[in-house]
Amino acid sequence: MTVSHLEASHLEASRLEAPELATPPTATATGTAVRGRVRTWTPVCAYTDLLPERGACALVDGHQIAIFRTFDGALYAIGNRDPFSGAYVLSRGIVGTRRGEPTVASPMYKQVFSLVSGVCLDDPEVSVPVYAIRLNDGVVEVGR
Amino acid sequence: MSTTTAGRGSGAATRVVVAGYGPAAHRFVERLGELGFDGAITVLGEEPRPAYDRVALTSYLGGKTAEDLTYPMPEGVTARLGDPVVAVDRAARTVRTASGHAEPYDVLVLATGSRPFVPPVPGRDLPGCHVYRTIEDLDAIRERAGHVTSGVVVGGGLLGLEAADALRGLGLATHVVEVADRLMPRQVDEGGGAVLRRHVEALGLSVHTGAGVERIEAGPDGAVARVVLSGGEVIEAGLVVFSAGVRPRDELARAAGLPVGERGGIVVDEGMRTADPAIYAIGECALAGGTVHGLVGPCRTMAEVAADRVCGGTAGFTGADTSTKLKLLGVDVASFGDIAPEGALDVTYLDPVEGVYHRLFVSDDARTLLGGICVGDARAYQTLRPLVGRELPGSPTELLFGGTGAVAVDLPDDAQVCSCNNVSAGRIRAAIADEGCTDIAAIKGCTRAGTSCGSCVPMLKRLLERSGVQQGKAMCEHFAYSRAELFDIVRVRRITSFSRLIAEYGTGRGCDICKPAVASILASLGNGHILDGEQAALQDTNDHFLANIQKNGTYSVVPRIPGGEITPEKLIVLGEVARDFGLYTKITGAQRIDLLGARVEQLPAIWKRLVDAGFESGHAYGKAVRTVKSCVGSTWCRYGVQDSVGMAIALELRYRGLRAPHKIKAAVSGCARECAEARGKDFGVIATERGWNLYVGGNGGFRPRHADLLASDLSDEELVRTIDRFLMYYIRTADRLQRTSDWLENLEGGLDRLREVIIEDSLGICAELDAQMERHVTGYVDEWRATLEDPEKLRRFVSFINAPDTPDPSITFEIERDQIKPVMIPLETVR
Numbered sequence: 001m002t003v004s005h006l007e008a009s010h011l012e013a014s015r016l017e018a019p020e021l022a023t024p025p026t027a028t029a030t031g032t033a034v035r036g037r038v039r040t041w042t043p044v045c046a047y048t049d050l051l052p053e054r055g056a057c058a059l060v061d062g063h064q065i066a067i068f069r070t071f072d073g074a075l076y077a078i079g080n081r082d083p084f085s086g087a088y089v090l091s092r093g094i095v096g097t098r099r100g101e102p103t104v105a106s107p108m109y110k111q112v113f114s115l116v117s118g119v120c121l122d123d124p125e126v127s128v129p130v131y132a133i134r135l136n137d138g139v140v141e142v143g144r
Numbered sequence: 145m146s147t148t149t150a151g152r153g154s155g156a157a158t159r160v161v162v163a164g165y166g167p168a169a170h171r172f173v174e175r176l177g178e179l180g181f182d183g184a185i186t187v188l189g190e191e192p193r194p195a196y197d198r199v200a201l202t203s204y205l206g207g208k209t210a211e212d213l214t215y216p217m218p219e220g221v222t223a224r225l226g227d228p229v230v231a232v233d234r235a236a237r238t239v240r241t242a243s244g245h246a247e248p249y250d251v252l253v254l255a256t257g258s259r260p261f262v263p264p265v266p267g268r269d270l271p272g273c274h275v276y277r278t279i280e281d282l283d284a285i286r287e288r289a290g291h292v293t294s295g296v297v298v299g300g301g302l303l304g305l306e307a308a309d310a311l312r313g314l315g316l317a318t319h320v321v322e323v324a325d326r327l328m329p330r331q332v333d334e335g336g337g338a339v340l341r342r343h344v345e346a347l348g349l350s351v352h353t354g355a356g357v358e359r360i361e362a363g364p365d366g367a368v369a370r371v372v373l374s375g376g377e378v379i380e381a382g383l384v385v386f387s388a389g390v391r392p393r394d395e396l397a398r399a400a401g402l403p404v405g406e407r408g409g410i411v412v413d414e415g416m417r418t419a420d421p422a423i424y425a426i427g428e429c430a431l432a433g434g435t436v437h438g439l440v441g442p443c444r445t446m447a448e449v450a451a452d453r454v455c456g457g458t459a460g461f462t463g464a465d466t467s468t469k470l471k472l473l474g475v476d477v478a479s480f481g482d483i484a485p486e487g488a489l490d491v492t493y494l495d496p497v498e499g500v501y502h503r504l505f506v507s508d509d510a511r512t513l514l515g516g517i518c519v520g521d522a523r524a525y526q527t528l529r530p531l532v533g534r535e536l537p538g539s540p541t542e543l544l545f546g547g548t549g550a551v552a553v554d555l556p557d558d559a560q561v562c563s564c565n566n567v568s569a570g571r572i573r574a575a576i577a578d579e580g581c582t583d584i585a586a587i588k589g590c591t592r593a594g595t596s597c598g599s600c601v602p603m604l605k606r607l608l609e610r611s612g613v614q615q616g617k618a619m620c621e622h623f624a625y626s627r628a629e630l631f632d633i634v635r636v637r638r639i640t641s642f643s644r645l646i647a648e649y650g651t652g653r654g655c656d657i658c659k660p661a662v663a664s665i666l667a668s669l670g671n672g673h674i675l676d677g678e679q680a681a682l683q684d685t686n687d688h689f690l691a692n693i694q695k696n697g698t699y700s701v702v703p704r705i706p707g708g709e710i711t712p713e714k715l716i717v718l719g720e721v722a723r724d725f726g727l728y729t730k731i732t733g734a735q736r737i738d739l740l741g742a743r744v745e746q747l748p749a750i751w752k753r754l755v756d757a758g759f760e761s762g763h764a765y766g767k768a769v770r771t772v773k774s775c776v777g778s779t780w781c782r783y784g785v786q787d788s789v790g791m792a793i794a795l796e797l798r799y800r801g802l803r804a805p806h807k808i809k810a811a812v813s814g815c816a817r818e819c820a821e822a823r824g825k826d827f828g829v830i831a832t833e834r835g836w837n838l839y840v841g842g843n844g845g846f847r848p849r850h851a852d853l854l855a856s857d858l859s860d861e862e863l864v865r866t867i868d869r870f871l872m873y874y875i876r877t878a879d880r881l882q883r884t885s886d887w888l889e890n891l892e893g894g895l896d897r898l899r900e901v902i903i904e905d906s907l908g909i910c911a912e913l914d915a916q917m918e919r920h921v922t923g924y925v926d927e928w929r930a931t932l933e934d935p936e937k938l939r940r941f942v943s944f945i946n947a948p949d950t951p952d953p954s955i956t957f958e959i960e961r962d963q964i965k966p967v968m969i970p971l972e973t974v975r
Contacts, residue, residue: 044946049939053653053681054688056945064954067945071643071653081954086968087697088954092685096655098621105656107685107693112656 066091158183165189168427175451190228207856267360272368292382476522481515530559562593667803686765702764707792708735777814786831788814841888
C-alpha cells in the first residue's frame, strides 16, 4: 500500500464518518463510502471508550495503530511507532492543531505529526503510516 | 615603558611577590593566570584568610559566611596568610615578613590597600569603638551589638551608610554623624542629600549632619557609653563605628624610599610601576594620576594593567569611571560623570512626596550631557551613564521621564552598556544582527554582557527590542499571551477549563506547548485531580500516566521519600515490588529510589502495592515540587545546629504535588558545611545557630547556579511563610519551563525586588499568595491513590484498548549487571 493511497482513504473516512459534534452519534455503517482497498475492518473499541483529544493504541494483526478522537469528534488512525525514537508511543502524545490541521506530538522528542497525512510537520521528509478508521454503530473500526 | 621590566616579566624564571591579599591582589594574580604567566607567584597577606569580596561585606552580617565571600585561590599561587610584609630590601630584592620569613622577588607588587581613617578624638580607643573593613571587624561589631541597644556611625558617606544599615540589621537604634552638610557628600549634591536624608530617617535612623565628634565617653565598665558631638549634643550609645574615609597604606613604600603623595599613596606611572622598575603598586595604596581610588572597579583595572605589564604588555591606567549606582538602605542612589561642573546648565527635578531627586548637568549649549545625580529612583541611570560626554539624543526632561526606550535606540555603538565586562552597545548590536542572538540568554552567552551584576539586562532587552527582534511573548500559535498573562487570566476570570480559555482567549485546539502549560496553571490554582475530565487530555504523557516515560516507552515509578528518610520496612517493600514486577532499581540524585521498566498496564498494580505500604506519588513526573533533600542534621551529626531532616520532611509534605512552571527542587542543610547541597536548589535552607538562612534560585543541571541569600536567621514560621510566597510568586509570574534561577535572573530588580514583593509586601499581594498556598496545602491528595479509587481513570492504563491484557510486544529487555535493560530495535534511517 502506498501512503498516498492510504491518505485518500483516510480522508474519506474521517470526513464522511466523523460526527460533527463531540457527542457520540448513532451512526450507521458507511464503510461503502471508503474508496480504495480496505480489505478488513476490525472493531477495536466503543466510540465512548476514547477520550476527546487523547489517543489510544489498538493491536490489529500484530500492528500497533494509534487512534485518536479529536475535539470535533472526528477519528484518525496512524502508526503508533515514533520514527524518531523507535518507541511505540505516538498514541500517548498530546493532540492539538497546527494552523487548523489536527496533530499529535510525540511524547518522546515532541515532533508533531499530522493526523490527516501522517507527515511530520517539523520534518516533512519523515512520515508515519495512516490507516482508515470509521464509526460503525457506536463502534470504532480500523481498516487495513 | 620599561623594556627591562617587560623582558624580565616574560622570562620563565620570574618570581612575582605580592604584598597584601585583598581584591586588587586577587585580581592581579588571577589575571596573571589568564595571561599564561608561568613564573612563581607568592602572595603574602596580613589577614588570616584569602581575598574576599569587601563590597559584599555587609552580607556577612546578613548570614553569608566568610567562605561565601572568599574568592577562589587561583591555581599555582603560593600564599602565606596572616604574615604581612614588614620591610622591603630593594637592593637585595627581598621582602621580610612579620614572622621573619624572607622572600626574594624579581617583581614586587604592593597591594597593601588602605586603613580606615579614625579621627583623633578623645576616647577613640575605648572598647566598643570599631572600624568597618574586615570580617574580623564585623565579628567584633556583632559581638558588641549583642550587649548594647544603640550605635553611632561616624561618617555619612557610602561606607558609613552601609555600616549604619548593618547596625540597623543588628537591631540597634542607629545614629549617623557626618561632618559635611549632607549624606554622601561625594556622590550627591545638597538637593539629593536632602531627599536621601528623608529616606534614611524614614527607616528610623537618626541623622546628624554638619557635626563632628567632640569626644567619646566611657561608662562605669570602661567601654563606650556616649558620644558627644561638636555642637554639644550627647548620644547615648554603646557602640561606635568609624567610617570616615580611608588612608592608603603606603608605609612599606615610604620606608623603602619610594615616592609617595603629599596626602599619601604610592606614586605610580600609568603602567602602575613605582619609581623602582621592579616594584608596582595597585589598588587603594596606589596614587595613580594624582588620585587614590577606592572603588573596586578602578582597583581591578589597575591590577589588570600591572599584570599585563609584568607579562610584557603595554596596557595603561588612565583614570576610571567613578559612576556609582547602588541601593543603600533600600534607596537608589546614582551619580555619574561630573556632578559639579563649572559653567554648566542643570535640570533639576524634585518630588518630595515620592522622595525622588534628579539633577542632570549639560554643557552651556545644552547639547552635551556632563553628569547627573539620581536619588530615590535610579532607573534612568542605565540610559544616561553611557551618554556622558555625548550629544543628547533628546531634551533632558525626555531623558529622565520620556521612557528610556527612546534613548536606547540612539546609544552610539561605542557607548558602554555593561560596565562590569566592558561590552559596548555596538558589540551587542553585532551579536543580535550577525550572531543571531534573539534573547537575553543568547546575548549573555555571546558577549558576557549582563553576566556579572545584571543591572544592564533591562538595557539589553531594549536593544533587542529596538533591533527589531520580536521578543515574542506569545506562548505558541494558539495563545498570544505569555504564561504569566495566561495565569492571571485564569486566576482573575476564574476559568476552570482549557476549552473555555482557548475559546475566549486563543485559537485552534492547542498543542504540546500550551496544553501542558495551561494544565499546570489549572493545577497550581487548585482545580482537582490532574486527570479529571477535560484536564486529562492536556497532560503530557508523564502526567497522564503519573510516571516518567523512558526511551523504550516504559515508565519509571518514584515514590515519595520525604527528606530522604525511610524505614527499613519501607525499603523492603520497595525491594519486593521491584523484584515482583521485574523492575530495574536505582538510587536517584534526590535521595529517592527509582523503579524503572514498568509497562503502562503494570502501573496501577505497582501503585497499589506501594500505596498499601504507606507510600504516595513522588511527583517525579510533574513540573512540580519534587523533593526536599536533607543531611542528617543535629539529631545525629556532631556538627549539626538544627534538625534538617525534620524541616525537610515538613517542607516536602507542605509543598508536595505543587504544580509550577517547571520542576522545583529543594534541600535543607543542618549546618554551614552544607552537605545537602542546598545552594544548588530552587530553594535551599541552611541552618544557622539562630534559625535558618533561605537561599533561592539555585540550579544544578545544564547551567549550574548558586542560590542567592534571600533572608537570614528565620524562625520556622518565618521560613515557611517566606518559601510559601517565593513559590507562589514564581508560579504566578514565571514563563513556561523557566526554572527559578532563570526567572530570578530575569526578574526586573532582581533579588531586591523579590524581597520587596514577598517580604515587604510592596505589591500588597502577600495575603493572596498565602491564601493560595493554604488552598494547595489543604487540597492536596495523593494522585496515585485517587487514580486507584477511580475505575474510569484506571481503564486508561492499558497498552492496547482492544487487548487490555496483552503486554506491548515491542518492549523487551536483556540483563546487564543482574538487572533488566531495554532492548531497542535499531532505528532505520528516518530520512
